[in-house]
Amino acid sequence: MTLRRALILANFEKAAVRELAAELEPWLTERVDEVRLEGDIRGFSAELESLTVAERAALRPDLVVVLGGDGALLGAVRAFADEPVPTLGINLGHVGFLASTPATRWRDTLERVLAGEGVTEERARLEVEWGAEEDRGARAMALNDVVLQRGSHQGMVRASLWVDGVWVTNYRADGLIVATPSGSTAYSLSAGGPILEPNVDALVVTPICSQGLSNRSIVLDAKGELEVRVEGASGLVTLAIDGQAFHTLQRGDRVRLRRHPKPSRLLALPGLDPYRRLRDRLGWGGEHAPGNGPGVS
């Protein structure tokens, strides 16, 4: 991996992040032609969005290093949504599903990455378009999930789900989550959804607090085109992209979702146990502690 340009994205409100950035920046500057450090991920993403595609391409780095948790990484991925940049998430808290490198190992991981020995995990993303029937002008990209949900003072959302133009079912619920495999371990899991391994070529649709009690998740082929129609609501409906960007829908609006042709590319240290994050997240380690080795005590 011959790197000309690296970008460090971090949220400087946390002291630990500032400290890590102060160590990391000079280290990286010695090894890469050009290093840029940004201390406000949201601000930086917003700044990029105001540029033309060509201007944005001109700023495009060869490597993004994110200091923070899964939330910071979701924000960083948004910055270069059109043309994903290999991204390394260095996690300062619990091991994340996206930001998988613990802060204690940033040095050896980056060394391996710069030596071209990093592992690149491709993670499917969702492309979302929404608006009134005729006019679906708005568009965004999600790495984890796209969520339709009622306002907290409002009644149920009524929505219908369509796959490749064919009606699947209706929902009467607090909301509806469409998640990628990456997102299957985030909000969708809390709403009762299954876990999808990152390499499963599928999306999962999970209702939130469905009034119908047979509220099961549906796992759909990622090659299809999904549409969610807002059939009714007592007020406005929020459309949340990766839990970070929010838009407003109203009755009759349609949300079209498909897998984006270009996945995110997440970097990691080779040899990491792919299921450890899962066991940690689920508390499985504690409940079924294996004996010596991976057996069962």
Next chain:
Amino acid sequence: MTLRRALILANFEKAAVRELAAELEPWLTERVDEVRLEGDIRGFSAELESLTVAERAALRPDLVVVLGGDGALLGAVRAFADEPVPTLGINLGHVGFLASTPATRWRDTLERVLAGEGVTEERARLEVEWGAEEDRGARAMALNDVVLQRGSHQGMVRASLWVDGVWVTNYRADGLIVATPSGSTAYSLSAGGPILEPNVDALVVTPICSQGLSNRSIVLDAKGELEVRVEGASGLVTLAIDGQAFHTLQRGDRVRLRRHPKPSRLLALPGLDPYRRLRDRLGWGGEHAPGNGPGVS
């Protein structure tokens, strides 16, 4: 579809099945060179199993018509497990997930099928091998699911799950279900699993009454090789293949599962609503009755 040889499989205990067979057999005999009618699906499958592969191949029809529900179809598919035969399930009760043609429409469906206009749905199957570590002699095929479960007088089963040789997690539960997309709407659904569309290239692993409360289903890429190891049990563990064939496992035994290269081929009338069975099964029709057309009232 030029058909030389058709086989009708039916369970003759039910009068309605005998009556339908009495109508269907002469109708088919007029249109196909050779028609064979069997009134005991289990018996016929067992008979086939006692033959050599070559003898079985010699008996292989070009079309199987099954009279009955999903259970009958699962049994029929077992009869020609090595080399699946296009199979039409004619359902005498509720519309099934596998036997999707209602009895009232047998004539036009078969006409279309014989005219080569039937729709063929390919349904992934599981190949299962099991036994002690060194010796995994036993082998079977499943269209819906492979289930490990405790005897009704016994304590929890402890099992571990492995994918491509990597440890995923441990279970302490009544049992464990590995299901194909077809099977995701059967027992796995009752145990809390998600629904997988038939064309999703994945398998789903769902624990039954897990002692650990984070008992979520995991959806795994069907290209992987799964292994379930019986780590402990207070007695014998049952291995159930499609809920019809039963074998016995003991502590230390291993069950290896992979997608079989040849899917089952289920015939259906073209133009059937692919999600109607799902809505019927889930009672979604009733709970969220759409207004006129597929909208929401």
Next chain:
Amino acid sequence: MTLRRALILANFEKAAVRELAAELEPWLTERVDEVRLEGDIRGFSAELESLTVAERAALRPDLVVVLGGDGALLGAVRAFADEPVPTLGINLGHVGFLASTPATRWRDTLERVLAGEGVTEERARLEVEWGAEEDRGARAMALNDVVLQRGSHQGMVRASLWVDGVWVTNYRADGLIVATPSGSTAYSLSAGGPILEPNVDALVVTPICSQGLSNRSIVLDAKGELEVRVEGASGLVTLAIDGQAFHTLQRGDRVRLRRHPKPSRLLALPGLDPYRRLRDRLGWGGEHAPGNGPGVS
């Protein structure tokens, strides 16, 4: 039941409600000394709340008849929260859990009620107080549930649960529902909670989309005093009373809940099948249709 004064509460936006009110009012006027008809339940409740306790008591009827569904009945019960009035809910849509008399039977039900032959179901209510630690000035009454929930643009709510001053557990979730048996079949059920028979002397606490996956409901003795503390939130937290009145909480606020000494008194026709509403709500009728009589087909 010697009735001096009856109050009819209805929401006049719906034509069917206006028509029923036009029939019911003269019928009741012939049988009761004084009948008052209000066509705006929310407006009427708000008007009452602005009065003194004595003024409100002076207006107190002997019977309230509500035309509408469960939502209308919840609003009507709020109007006389301090001193519950026997209330008959006449349902114009699906049979409700609270408004249990179908519109087609209003006449014979009211005749029985006026003859003193109506059945009175007592339904436990919750008394809620909330505010900062030292000052818990605000107070309300709920028949169904008290819900804490995050705003739709905000992150998880962190809350702790206490019973009689003893810490039970912490939640990190979209919200938390404390429901009476009446409310156990409403929002709490959608969030995964169990059904509590109306006469069970208990409350049920159910998290909404808990991040912890062992998110089970806890059923607590209604004689205890519950407290929910808002430990953290990324913004304001909404406190919803019966899904109709909304208040705002912030970090550090406490919500104290106890069973109110005076239950609501709901009137019904004698001999109604107490479990029919449940089977209807749950779609159990459809899924397990009993044969002739209450057997199983």
Next chain:
Amino acid sequence: MTLRRALILANFEKAAVRELAAELEPWLTERVDEVRLEGDIRGFSAELESLTVAERAALRPDLVVVLGGDGALLGAVRAFADEPVPTLGINLGHVGFLASTPATRWRDTLERVLAGEGVTEERARLEVEWGAEEDRGARAMALNDVVLQRGSHQGMVRASLWVDGVWVTNYRADGLIVATPSGSTAYSLSAGGPILEPNVDALVVTPICSQGLSNRSIVLDAKGELEVRVEGASGLVTLAIDGQAFHTLQRGDRVRLRRHPKPSRLLALPGLDPYRRLRDRLGWGGEHAPGNGPGVS
């Protein structure tokens, strides 16, 4: 508490149990008139059952000390089912819901108990009778649960639930669990049921892998009489009492359940945190680790 006679029940297969018994027996002999030590709980219970009620009463101790986990305690309680004896469960493994005293604290707990300062928790029990319609000869007592379940080679059980002679609903499932509050944290929890605080005067009915997807638990007033009828099954149905004693039911059989007038009396050290066991069992401690004190970090 003036104690004349103490009984120590233990399962001598485990070395740790034998060691603890060897310490405990002489200690107790110095403080109580008569101490009896039994090293085979099942054998001892069976022996008692072969005696007359009078003979059994003559053997009745004033205190039972059980060395083992919840399973051992369930067995010990069965020994004196007619007339419960105050029972102290000393737990050699994880803290149990029933056997709540850790082995490290046996001495101070017994000292307090002998000084009359132990806490006695009353735990509701179920009385079960079953048999054909006219003849319900068989009878047993359960502290945790009564479970009807299908054999592992058999199809669904169809059963109906009745409360005080009124039909509630039908089930088509792997089985049905009727649990006391004590049992709500055992098998019922694994099957998706809620947690009932020990002092809630209720029972909970939870289906196991219900084919109907609206498979929610129902919490019923413990003052009612429940009946479960076996409407159909493809083979024999097992009736399990506290997961330890097994009986056989067939189509048409009825199981009648009511709260037994005499609860079990479990002894414990005063001041134990009543919710710690719950948090441990549910892994809540780990997932929502409180900061200093019971706040939320």
